[in-house]
Amino acid sequence: MYGKGLRPLSIATVAMLALSLSLVFFYAPLDADQGFIQKIFYLHVPLAIVALVGFVVGGVFAIAHLRSGNRKWDAYSYVAIHMSVIFGVAVLITGAIWAKASWGHWWVWDEPTLVSFLIVFLMYATYYPFRYAIEDPERQARYASVFAIAAGAFVPLNFMAVRMAESLVHPRTFATANGGLPAEMMLTFLCSLAAMALLWTTLVKFELTAKSASGQVKRLRRALDAPVPGSGSRIAPEVS
């Protein structure tokens, strides 16, 4: 069920990634200020946006779970957060590389944008042990949903607070006061953003399909009354 449409989605993702990489390296002009190093922007910023939106989406799925009581939404929420955490790792590493090249430091502690993202990331890193600590699946799903909603609400608030703060060195990408991106850069950026969003969606669908298959195998094992092997995740919710 979850695997339906996965193949065209995967093909669209690969095509979009190829297009965005071509635009980044062969179409977008070099930045007058940063030069070639600015190419990291087309990777780092879309990853960050998709990761943050993914956290919020995880919260929305958690609301659907609490409203309906359907465990499917809990699995959606878990996978959305899981994928966003992976994207968050990529954001932190690519950001550190960009910071080192641009500012000469891997990390700047008095920069609100960096520290706020780290706080959000670390908050979601606690989602796994929090979930893992609860044995009862029903309670686990309910508590994890409450966490996902609270944390998901914190993400946009945190983002707005940082936007309002006086930034020291981190650039404001879409600040219109000093002019936005040139048309070529904006097109490249939007393609990169679409590629990252497609990648996130494909990986979420891929993960859900794998979990669904695993859940079906467990159901089949129970129906056949077959011996249960030692493998299996206690953290991840089952999708049937």
Add this chain to the structure above:
Amino acid sequence: MDLLPLAAPALPLDEAGRYVAGAYVVFLVLIVVYVAIMAAKLQRIERELRELASFAEHRSDGERANGQATPGREAEVASDV
């Protein structure tokens, strides 16, 4: 921290290229690692399915053999019908 890095000139292409390549390679490696983990999971699911199929086959073979071995079983089944 001072704000001197703001005034720093752009890195030369050979040095900037290493950082850009590093960032994109990190992204690629993360995706490859994720796909490898997913491949391992799919292999486990496939192995479990194979085990279950074999278990189901053995069980149905055993039931068939038991049904044939039990005297009067056919008559019992016929009377049920």
